[in-house]
Amino acid sequence: MTMAKTQTFHLSSPKILNVDSSWESANQAHINWFVSYAPEREAxxxxxxxxxxxxAVTDDGRGNVQVAAMIQESTDFTDWESFEKALAESDALDTLYLFALNGLRTALSLVGGAVGPVDNSPEPEFDQLVPADDLDDEQPATSDRTTEADS
Structure with a gap:
């Protein structure tokens, strides 16, 4: 029995920003889902x-899809941990994942690769975006929790 997803978030305006793929053999097939969010809501x-x-890295190729969307929350969260937990369990993030997965499957098909059936999104790795006004020349646009994708 599958658990019901939370309806705390409403997803709007999903867009594919970038797609790339290449043919190469992999040491180990894997798929990663990295999600960055703005710490502040639009007023x-x-x-x-x-x-x-x-x-994703498959036996036949490698691909990346970068997407963006807006989310609206029906709950005020008191900390980032509860926000990330609720977002990870939401239909909104699953929908954005499936949107990205369609682009990834298309990109991988161009190089002979494929991603098999996936029922749910992988566990997301979250990061907060850093507002441009708060950046200095040496600082990345995401917080220090950034995790590099495996090769």
Missing amino acids: ESNERVLFATLH
Whole structure:
């Protein structure tokens, strides 16, 4: 029996920003789901921007799809841990994942690769975006929790 997903978030305006694929053999097939979010909501719309990357290495190729979307929350979260937990369990993030997965499957098909059937999104690795006004020349646009994708 599958657990019901939470309806705390509403997803809007999903867009594919970038797609790339290449043919190469892999040491170990894997798929990663990286999700970055704005720490602040838009004042007028109460929405928050999400950027995500779906990265996969298969036996026949490698692919990345970068997507963006807006989410609106129906709950005020008191800490980032509860926000990330709720987002990870939401239909909104699953929908964005499936949107990215379609792009990834297309990209991999161009190089002879494929991603098999996937019922649910992999566990997301979250990161907070850093506002441009808070960046210095040496700082990345995401927090220190950034995790590199496996090769």
